[in-house]
Amino acid sequence: MRIGIIGAGALGGTFAALLSQAGHEVEVAARGSVLAAIRDHGIRLSGGFGDVIAEVAVAERLTLRPDLVLVCTKAQDAEAAIAANRDLIDGVPVVVVQNGLEGVDTAARLLPRSDCFGLLSLIAADHSEPGVVHVTATAESRLGRGDGPADAESVRIAAVLSDAVPVRALDDFRGAQWTKLVVNMVNAVPAVVGCTLGEVVASPELLRALTASMRECVRVGIARGVRFGSLNGLDDASLRTFAGLPLAEGTAVPAALVARMGWESNRGSTQQSLRRGQPTEIDFLNGAVVREASAAGIDAPVNAALTALVHEAEALGRPLPAGRVGDALATLDLR
Incomplete structure (x- = not known):
């Protein structure tokens, strides 16, 4: 599957490296020193999920229409990052991997043709320098949307991500x-x-x-x-x-x-x-x-x-x- 990842900090870098290792075609949208580091050296992951050096495509914006998008920016950067990639990703399933309460609603507002989900990552990781991530604690992440039971699409996307890192579809995501x-x-x-x-x-x-x-x-x-x-x-x-x-x-x-x-x-x-x-x-x-x-x-x-x-x-x-x-x-x- 072609997976676009917007943001390559601690969690974006972790998911990008592990999804690439699992055989998915990964493209990362990153900026500045992070973009340069990934372009020159790949994403260097260590710690709880093992040592991985992932050579992935990287640019300031996604360049190929993906089958699935993960938004892994900091919460305050999400709106601008989604807007910058909107023309390419509207209509594609989007998973917002962020803290706080507002990320899924922001994505749904900007991408009216996309199914938007949230992912609660319980992974602890240090983003010590551009392109370098050290995982200090691993855990199963939880994916879902809304207040009701996990729907079939949530289950499907959780299974795709579980190729790389444990993810479970969750009932009552808002809670x-x-x-x-x-x-x-x-x-x-x-x-x-x-x-x-x-x-x-x-x-x-x-x-x-x-x-x-x-x-x-x-x-x-x-x-x-x-x-x-x-x-x-x-x-x-x-x-x-x-x-x-x-x-x-x-x-x-x-x-x-x-x-x-x-x-x-x-x-x-x-x-x-x-x-x-x-x-x-x-x-x-x-x-x-x-x-x-x-x-x-x-x-x-x-x-x-x-x-x-x-x-x-x-x-x-x-x-x-x-x-x-x-x-x-x-x-x-x-x-």
Whole structure:
């Protein structure tokens, strides 16, 4: 199958290398130093899926009409990237491999003739330099769309992608998206202070902030009428219980998540972007919680504060003192 991949960062690079290795004809749309590195040296993948050097076609835009498209850009780049390839891919099935809640809707709006799906990737990978990806944790990814049972097309596309990496078609994709958003609350705190998730969990103050952001995200989802999907060992029942816990008791939830997923050494994708001097996805992670809270007629002060701190670190080009996190939350009612 001819597969177009838009964006060749950590996940785009991983999927491109593994799909090429599985025998698919892969073309990658990339820019700048990433395009040059892939053109000169291929995609160099290491870690959990083994060592792969994939020689794939690459250009600023896709040049051949594919049978399937994966959009693997950062959330803030998705609209421009899809629009740049729209004439070639409208009418082709599109899988959006992104964090946040808005990617599939954005693709469907721009590509009215395409079937659009979302993919929740649970793979952890470091994009250390252009064209180089190291997978630090492997896991089955989940693909779907909407609120109902997985349809036949979702099952078909999941099977195609499973040629390369485990992917399962998922019922109630929207609920699982929300669970993934809860999980993605692990990104902000380590990005602000420049540490690993293991170090966050070991710090009572930082763990308290992480817990507060996750709990607030769940409470906002409940206010929006969400039934959370099962993902990363979390489900609707456990998250609703978590939403009602005192903060001190709730710290066990993110601590267990980090341990269960083996993420102690991970810094998260937000911090990776900061380290590369690139804009982060924070407005589509913690910022999405703030927008969803506003739509529900409530506030999300913890996630608003963390969003502002990440933007401050972006502007400075360096992490902030750890005490800034505690200071930002000190005046908030965290019951």
